[in-house]
Amino acid sequence: MADPISSTPSPQPDLTRNRLPTLFEVLSRRTLPPVDLFSFYIYMRDQQRSVDYLDFWLDVAQHMSLCRHYVRELRRSVLVSTPDPEKASQRSSAILEGLGDMSHPAAGPSMYASEKERDVDAQMSAYLREERPGVHDSPQSSNDRRGRPSPKMGTPREVATDSNSPAHTVARQDIRASAEKILYTFLLPGAEREITLPGSITQDVTASIEDFGRDDPEVFDVAKDYVFQAMERDAFPGFLRMKALGNLIPPTLIMRLIIGLVSMFGGFWAAFILIFLNESRLTRCWLILPFTLGVYCLAGYQYSLDPILALIGYSEYTPFNFSRVREPYVKKLLRQRALMVLAVTLFIDAALCVLFILVPGKRL
Structure with missing residues (x-):
């Protein structure tokens, strides 16, 4: 495999570029x-x-x-x-x-x-x-x-x-x-x-x-x-879609999809059991854990973005290997998208938790 980096001196990057690169x-x-x-x-x-x-x-x-x-x-x-x-x-x-x-x-x-x-x-x-x-x-x-x-x-x-x-x-x-x-x-x-x-x-x-x-x-x-x-x-x-609008790669996205689906299944399964056993609302608050994990992973899969990693400025280039985001415009894009993904995640997570925690229980 050829080395992509040659010995010819590199031009200086344009730090004032307010657009995606060509x-x-x-x-x-x-x-x-x-x-x-x-x-x-x-x-x-x-x-x-x-x-x-x-x-x-x-x-x-x-x-x-x-x-x-x-x-x-x-x-x-x-x-x-x-x-x-x-x-x-x-x-x-x-x-x-x-x-x-x-x-x-x-x-x-x-x-x-x-x-x-x-x-x-x-x-x-x-x-x-x-x-x-x-x-x-x-x-x-x-x-x-x-x-x-x-x-x-x-x-x-x-x-x-x-x-x-x-x-x-x-x-x-x-x-x-x-x-x-x-x-x-x-x-x-x-x-x-x-x-x-x-x-x-x-x-x-x-x-x-x-x-x-x-x-x-x-x-x-x-x-x-x-x-x-x-x-x-x-x-x-x-x-550009993968690197400028997201920070995850396909193998990691597949793993997050699997984890998200399993967590959501576990959350719904536990929620219905706790409701039909008429457990207290305080006990049902534990549903926050599987629902939060599931929604977070599924949102990351949907948007190809881990919002926490984006906010701290990292992007994945090979499985579980990360590099710091240094391109100014891309850093700004990722932070904006990270805030949006976090807002979507919190909204869906809160809606699920409120629904299954506050709904009246009924023992079968």
């Missing part, structure tokens, strides 16, 4: 628990059962970071100031020199903060296409380079970093290995974690990498857009 904000690590990337990863893995799509998106975003790091390091090197004409053309050198610092976070297609960021990444991809290995070689030597990535090549998550240390220098072969790893892991028929994409997209990506030797980030743009839109349409609304 999927792109979650993927860009601009949100806080319980609507952060880690929580979305757990949701895709445990509830949606389609974490391979998220891993593909993250690997492609990491491939973009790897390419940026490579180009940044290249611009800093002496070879950029005095490019070797045998290795770099004048056109590619001009593209390289015209790039900015490329410090903006990795983004998906059509998801840039400005046209400038889009242009910078487009120029970077153009440079990588111009300088791809084998572009000036014979067809035979180009064919010899094809094949699966070498086991010795680091994965994108291992080599991509913004560190300036020489130990983290990215070689061009790492970019090639990263592109091939994505292709062979997610896109080829029968791949280890194959994701379902339109055949035309898969064919275009495969041909670009294997036949034309491309490894620039733009080669994955269409596939990445398709996966993003699929997650936004099919998975993200359910994630």
Whole structure:
């Protein structure tokens, strides 16, 4: 399983956001628990059962970071100031020199903060296409380079970093290995974690990498857009309902449903017995216990929310494991819903208790 958290520095979360976050904000690590990337990863893995799509998106975003790091390091090197004409053309050198610092976070297609960021990444991809290995070689030597990535090549998550240390220098072969790893892991028929994409997209990506030797980030743009839109349409609304409007997960909800039904059955059973035995109203006050437990659990199941946990600021992400709610707008939503659920619980509980405690007893 791929680690959802990469080594690329995260953008600062927007603490002033007075709305629910978008999927792109979650993927860009601009949100806080319980609507952060880690929580979305757990949701895709445990509830949606389609974490391979998220891993593909993250690997492609990491491939973009790897390419940026490579180009940044290249611009800093002496070879950029005095490019070797045998290795770099004048056109590619001009593209390289015209790039900015490329410090903006990795983004998906059509998801840039400005046209400038889009242009910078487009120029970077153009440079990588111009300088791809084998572009000036014979067809035979180009064919010899094809094949699966070498086991010795680091994965994108291992080599991509913004560190300036020489130990983290990215070689061009790492970019090639990263592109091939994505292709062979997610896109080829029968791949280890194959994701379902339109055949035309898969064919275009495969041909670009294997036949034309491309490894620039733009080669994955269409596939990445398709996966993003699929997650936004099919998975993200359910994630927001579970995490922003509730704080419990399905296994816990089923357990609460069972406990609630058993408690309510026990409460009604005890209530009728005490009434028909003509027990005192003071004795019947013990009915508060099963009715309160039953109504509380059933209300939690109905609203996917534990009001006490919401008021103290916790949300469940795996069975009986909780994280603190840190997203301001979500915290406010959960507290409002918690007060509403508590009011409903108290009203129904009080109505049941008053009914079965104050009703006159009659011994049969």
